[in-house]
Amino acid sequence: xxxxxxxxxxxxxxxxxxxxxxxxxRKVIYALIPGVVLYMILFGWGIVINIILAxxxxxxxxxxxxxxxxxxxxxxLFDGSAVVTAILLTLALPPMLSWWIPVLGSFFAIVVAKHLxxxxxxxxxxxxMMAYAILLVSFPxxxxxxxxxxxxxxxxxxxxxTLNYSLFHQLPGAMAFDSLxxxxxxxxxxxxxxxxxxxxxxxxxxxxxxLGGQGMEWVNSAFLLGGLWLLYMRIISxxxxxxxxxxxxxxxxxxxxxDPAVFANPSVHLWGGASILCAFFIATDPITASxxxxxxxxxxxGIGGLTFAIRTWGGYPDGVAFAVLLMGLxxxxxxxxxxxxxxxxxxxxxxQ
Amino acid sequence: MNKLWRFxxxxxxxxxxxxxxxxxxxxxxxxxxxxxxxxxxxxAPAEALVEVGDKVYKGQLIAASSSFISAPVHAxxxxxxxxxxxxxxxxxxxxxEDCIVIETDGKDEWHSSISALSNPDALDLDELRSRxxxxxxxxxxxxxxxxxxxxxxxxxxxxxxxxxxxxEPYITCDDRLMRTRPREIIRGLLLLRRLVNPTxxxxxxxxNKPEAVQHLRRAIDELKSEGIGSVSTVRVVAVPTLFPAGxxxxxxxxxxxxxxxxxxxxxxxxxxxxxxxxTAAVYDAIYEGKxxxxxxxxxxxxxxxxxxxxxxxxxxxxxxxxxxxxxxDTGGGEQNRLIMGGPMxxxxxxxxxxxxxxATNCILVEPKADVVPTTAMPxxxxxxxxxxxxxxLLPQQLYWHARGKAFDKLDHHNLADCIECGCCAVACPxxxxxxxxxxxxxxxxxxFDAKAIFADQSRVRMQIREARIAQRERELEExxxxxxxxxxxxxxxxxxxAAASANASVDDQDQASNGVSV
Numbered sequence: 001x002x003x004x005x006x007x008x009x010x011x012x013x014x015x016x017x018x019x020x021x022x023x024x025x026r027k028v029i030y031a032l033i034p035g036v037v038l039y040m041i042l043f044g045w046g047i048v049i050n051i052i053l054a055x056x057x058x059x060x061x062x063x064x065x066x067x068x069x070x071x072x073x074x075x076x077l078f079d080g081s082a083v084v085t086a087i088l089l090t091l092a093l094p095p096m097l098s099w100w101i102p103v104l105g106s107f108f109a110i111v112v113a114k115h116l117x118x119x120x121x122x123x124x125x126x127x128x129m130m131a132y133a134i135l136l137v138s139f140p141x142x143x144x145x146x147x148x149x150x151x152x153x154x155x156x157x158x159x160x161x162t163l164n165y166s167l168f169h170q171l172p173g174a175m176a177f178d179s180l181x182x183x184x185x186x187x188x189x190x191x192x193x194x195x196x197x198x199x200x201x202x203x204x205x206x207x208x209x210x211l212g213g214q215g216m217e218w219v220n221s222a223f224l225l226g227g228l229w230l231l232y233m234r235i236i237s238x239x240x241x242x243x244x245x246x247x248x249x250x251x252x253x254x255x256x257x258x259d260p261a262v263f264a265n266p267s268v269h270l271w272g273g274a275s276i277l278c279a280f281f282i283a284t285d286p287i288t289a290s291x292x293x294x295x296x297x298x299x300x301x302g303i304g305g306l307t308f309a310i311r312t313w314g315g316y317p318d319g320v321a322f323a324v325l326l327m328g329l330x331x332x333x334x335x336x337x338x339x340x341x342x343x344x345x346x347x348x349x350x351x352q
Numbered sequence: 353m354n355k356l357w358r359f360x361x362x363x364x365x366x367x368x369x370x371x372x373x374x375x376x377x378x379x380x381x382x383x384x385x386x387x388x389x390x391x392x393x394x395x396a397p398a399e400a401l402v403e404v405g406d407k408v409y410k411g412q413l414i415a416a417s418s419s420f421i422s423a424p425v426h427a428x429x430x431x432x433x434x435x436x437x438x439x440x441x442x443x444x445x446x447x448x449e450d451c452i453v454i455e456t457d458g459k460d461e462w463h464s465s466i467s468a469l470s471n472p473d474a475l476d477l478d479e480l481r482s483r484x485x486x487x488x489x490x491x492x493x494x495x496x497x498x499x500x501x502x503x504x505x506x507x508x509x510x511x512x513x514x515x516x517x518x519x520e521p522y523i524t525c526d527d528r529l530m531r532t533r534p535r536e537i538i539r540g541l542l543l544l545r546r547l548v549n550p551t552x553x554x555x556x557x558x559x560n561k562p563e564a565v566q567h568l569r570r571a572i573d574e575l576k577s578e579g580i581g582s583v584s585t586v587r588v589v590a591v592p593t594l595f596p597a598g599x600x601x602x603x604x605x606x607x608x609x610x611x612x613x614x615x616x617x618x619x620x621x622x623x624x625x626x627x628x629x630x631t632a633a634v635y636d637a638i639y640e641g642k643x644x645x646x647x648x649x650x651x652x653x654x655x656x657x658x659x660x661x662x663x664x665x666x667x668x669x670x671x672x673x674x675x676x677x678x679x680x681d682t683g684g685g686e687q688n689r690l691i692m693g694g695p696m697x698x699x700x701x702x703x704x705x706x707x708x709x710x711a712t713n714c715i716l717v718e719p720k721a722d723v724v725p726t727t728a729m730p731x732x733x734x735x736x737x738x739x740x741x742x743x744x745l746l747p748q749q750l751y752w753h754a755r756g757k758a759f760d761k762l763d764h765h766n767l768a769d770c771i772e773c774g775c776c777a778v779a780c781p782x783x784x785x786x787x788x789x790x791x792x793x794x795x796x797x798x799x800f801d802a803k804a805i806f807a808d809q810s811r812v813r814m815q816i817r818e819a820r821i822a823q824r825e826r827e828l829e830e831x832x833x834x835x836x837x838x839x840x841x842x843x844x845x846x847x848x849x850a851a852a853s854a855n856a857s858v859d860d861q862d863q864a865s866n867g868v869s870v
Contacts, residue, residue, distance in 0.1 A: 011444065011788050013774030014695040014718070015365060015521070019736075019781045021729050075727060121730030121782075237735065286734040291748055293738075335749065342766040343360065343743045344601065344611040 021120075025080025027235050031226030032087055032281065038222045039095070042215040043147050045162040046095030053166070054086035054102040058110050065115035081120055085109050088128035088282060092274065092321065093135070096147040096180060099166045101139065105131040125328050126288045129321040136316070144317075148182025149215030152206065155179070185213040185272040187317040189264055198261045203268060212265075212272035220276040227280025236284040239296035244279035245270065247304025255312070269308065278303065278320040288328045295334035302327045354589070357609040359602040361740035362594040363775045365521050365696070367560055372652040373524035375660040377532055380676045385434070386454045386667030387707035388414065388425050389441050393490040394497045395421030400452055406433045409463035411643055414452055417485065423498045423710075424488045427454060428645040428665035430461040442670075442692050442709055446702030454667070465641075472638045477547055480638065487637030488644045488710075493598070493627030494693060496711045499634065502624060503547045510622035511608055512550040514541055514631050516557040516564065517591060517598030520694025523714040525648035526628050528661040530557065530564035534571035537628050540635030542582055548624045552585055554607055555628070558597055559590040595696060596773045600625050602742050614769060629713075649708055651677040653688070653717030664708045670715055671704035679717045689723060691716040696774040729782035737776035737786060743769050747776035747786050754793035759800050762793055770794075 039047045062082040066073050089105045109131035117123040136143050150156045155175065157165065164170050171177060183191065185208050192202040211217035230236045248269050255263035269275060274282075283289060283303050290299040303323045310319025391397035398415035408414055408427040415425040434455045438448035469475075475483070485500030493515055514537070518526040530537060537555070545553055557565050568588045575583045591597050591606050601612045603625065610621040618625050626634075629647065636642045645666055652659040657678030664673060670690065679688065690701040692712055701715075708715075737747035746765055753761040767790065776786045 010700045011785070011791060012691075012693075012695070012697050012699060012772070013777050013787060014689075014691060014698070014723075015774070015778050016724065016726060017778055017780050017783045019779070020783065021732060021781045024732075024734065024781045072727075075729065079729065081732075119730070121732050234736075234739070237739065286732050289733070291733050291735045291738065292746060336764075339746060339749075339765060340744050342614055342745060342769045343605075344614045344616065346613050346616075 021079045021081070024235055025084050027230065027233055028084050028281065029080060029087065031230045031235075032091075032223070034226055035219050035222035035277075036087070036091075039091075039219045042149055042151075042218060043095050044150055044156055045159045046097070046147055046166070047090065048159075049163055049166050050090045050093060050095060050097060050102045051087055053099055054090045054106050055083050057103040058082040058086035058106040061107055061110040062115075065111055065119070069115065069119065071119065076120060079120065082110055085114070085128045088277075089131050091277060092128065092132040094143060094146040096145065096162070096165065096177075097142060098169055101135060101142055105135050107131075108134045121287055123287060124331075126282065126285050126324050128285075129282060129324045132321045133325060136321070144187065145177070145181045146184050146187070147180055149207075152182055152214060153180060182207060184317060185209075185216070185268060186311060189268070189272075190311075190317050193262075199264050200260060203264060208268060208272065212268035212270065216273075217271040220271050223276045223280060227276065230280060230284075236280065237293075237296065239293055240284045240289060240300040241279040243297045243300025244283050244304045244307075245275065247301040248275050248308055249304075251305060251308045255308075263312070269311070273307075273311070273318045274320040275304075275307065278307070278324065282320065282324055283327075288324075288331065290331050290334040290338070292335055292338040292340060294340070295331070295338040298334055298338070299327050299331065302330070355609075356589070356591060357606055359597075359605045359742050360744050361738075361742050361775060362596065362602070363740050363778050364593075365595050365778075367593075368522045368652070369524050369527065369560065371522065371654070371656075372650050372659040372661060373527050375658075377528055377648060378658075378660050378662050380662050380664060380668070380673060382429055382456045382458060382460060382665065383668045383672040384456060385669070386428055386431070386456060386665060387439050387669065388428070388452045388454065388667040389439070389707065389709060390415050390425060390450045390452070392425065392496060392666070392709040392711065393423040394495065395419065395423070397450065398422060398425050400436060400450070402433045402436075402452060404433055404436060407431075408433060408454060409461050411466040411645060412463040413486075413643075417488075417498075421498055421501055423490050423496075424486060424643075425452070425666075426488055426643040426645050427463075428667050429454070429456045430459050431456040440702055440706055442699075442701055442706045442712065444699040444702075451707070466643075468640050469638065472543075475638070480543065480547060484634055484637055487633070487642070489630060489633045489637055490644070490710050491627055492629035492633060492647060492710065492713070494697075494711055494713060496709075499626065499630055502626070503544065505548055505619040505624060507619060508622065509548045509550040509619065509624050510552070511604075511624075512541070512545055512548055512553045513604060513607060513618075513623055513625040514544075514553070514555040514628055515598060515600070515603055515625055516555055516561075516568075516628040517603055518561070519558055519593070519595045519598035520696055520698075520714075521595075522652050522716050523650050523694050524652075525650045525661050525713050527561045527564050528650075529632060529648050530561070530628055531567045533632055534564075534567040535575065536635040536639075537568065537631050538571050538575060538583060538586060539639065540631035540633075541586060542580070543634055543638055544624075544626065544631065545582065545585070550624070552587065555586065555588045556591050556603055556607055557588065558593045560593040562590075565590050595775065596742055596771070599742065599771060599773060601771075614766075644710060647708075647710060647712070649673065649712050650714040651679065651717070652714065653679065653719075654722070655679070655688075655719055656717050664712075666710060667707045669705055669707055670701060673708065673715060674704055674717065687720055689718045689720050691718060696778075697772065726783045728784045731782055731784060734781060736779040736781060740775040740779045742773060742775065743771060745770060747790075750793070751784060751786055751789055754789040757793070757796060757800075759797050762797060767793060767797065 059082055063077055066076050089109055109127040113127035113130035114123045161172050188207055189202055207214050209217050249266045252269040253266040256265045290296050306323035307319040310322055396419040399418050400415045402414045409430045412427045414427050417424045431454045435453035439451040441449045481500055481503055489499045490496040516526050516530050565588055572583055596602055604623050612618050613620050633644045646663050648661050649664045650661050651673050691698045692701050733748050750765050770790050772787050774787050
């Protein structure tokens, strides 16, 4: 009884399922579009080029791996899962990159994290986050140079100039790459705290914008909208997003309340980094998340807590990827210990 | 008192009810032969009382109930018993069961013992109960549990629920019954009320059947105005249309907020629940004196010309009904898939020769061309199945453990509590036939448990045998030792006697001592 076997089964129910993996994945992609468009408007063409590079290469790697593994190509190639992975990976990367970084990321995500573990449905770790983590430890320099918000940049690049940079590593004229980049809010916070500045003073810098990240706050708000739509469409359940955001918000809120000179306010934590994207799109990856209601809440709380801890005391400005990967380790345990009570469960099991 | 509760999950389904619920109840012509299986109910099969060649009349008892949980079978028309043999019945496995085959004479003559009771309300409770059992009334909602056994609750009952929810798509036999015979249903209910003595009675109907609700309420008002006071305890409640609202445990939850205990029965929370069809059959049994020999069957499907509800004599071959309903099925099921019951929980009939039985509420004729073979994708653990599971199970986990035959894990995830409603499979984006896996796992588990019990018994038997052998050996050993000791004693005595009687030589004594050391 292997899966993906054709079933002309003769037992009930005879009502066909009205949904499909492809439909689910497509809705996730639709929900990401507003955020991606805002990202492009506010941070330049880089994100679009990276998404195209990552998606095309992800589909190519997917096709090669399906052929190598002897799996039906048509059924899996267009299930949308590779594209979702590619987009999430790209959103984790800085927008100004050489072409080979998103392509290499797709390779790690699709070939290593997904297919070497058994393909769709079998991967124990979130492929996008796994690929991001590998890239981050392998190419720390490239992955820490973030394009600044366009309104803080003197001379933004056109599409062709961005493409030229991606493919040939060339910038127009005498432009220095540094003039395009800016530290991310969380990165800036980390370095300035290291220099002995107070958080209150640091977060007054223009890079923090209104809510916690110039430009990024609007991108994140768009992801929030997309995520709420996914909730409304019942593609995701409320447990993980609520738990992640509640955990980050309350822990950072408590820390801020105790010592605002050392800890950033919750708004920076929620809107300045990848918290919202993580809560609605990354942590909710069904394959690697817990599947019981209580398990999902614990999983989300854990991701929030670890994210805050890594941001505050760890070695990287944002901690979402490692938090998701670490919590992924405990999912089998969570699933085992949080089986919900069956309808009509007898309180005293010995009585049965 | 009109508060309703919710059960977990459930799915909204297209009803397709208008295909068959527009027309009134039709009476088909008699088939040439009736095939009456001895086992149409849960429990022990009935025992045949007739032989080949016997003349039987409509309503005559032809097979008797064989134990407390059993039900008798009656002739559904007059004619001659022509065969007592195994015939393929409406079971997914296509097994053959003992059937009484009657060749009908077309006269449809009632047996002389069948007559309306002059004063049914004067019957005492035991008499009432035994008449219901003797009429062969079983649960007509599909479970076919002998009703008589349900009507002797061992604790006080708060609510009598009459289930007219009919939540499966396509099926409309209860809908039609409630519209055609509301008075009989309510009078049947009042009989049941006498038996179980509840504080309130509820007839529950899904809110997609407003006509049925209306007819029942009107009948209650009529009976009230006719001076039947007890009818004022009866309420007709429209429940939200959400599959499986008609499942016994789910309906009880919706109406009372109570959860029937895991692997328990409704009476444990003070509820008795019967189907509307069963209630009408109780009315027929008591007021008319008629046993259960026919039932309403929905014959429906996208290509069925006269899709409607038919009053079908039990034992009528399905093919006969397909011909009458114009199911466009000359090939005897070749071009159609025949489903008995609804599309969510029904099963495919092995062929069209099987007879309609007491459990047959619907024959769904589905063109095979419409059946799209689906290919399952791997589970992506999205949990949609768990969201819709009315039993609070985790189908996604059960699926893994079923595939791995991890029986301890299946226990941990309460496989036995799955009611096989099919919600999980309908909600699955990967189109995994989850219920199929669960049925498979349940059978495997049963076999595994049976083997474990057998192995346990074998082990105990082995231990007993080993103990017995050890005991016998010990006894043998003891006897041997005793014999040896006896021999020695004798020898010693002999030697002593010899020594005493004669002047024994030293050689002799040496020999004796040698014997000891041997």
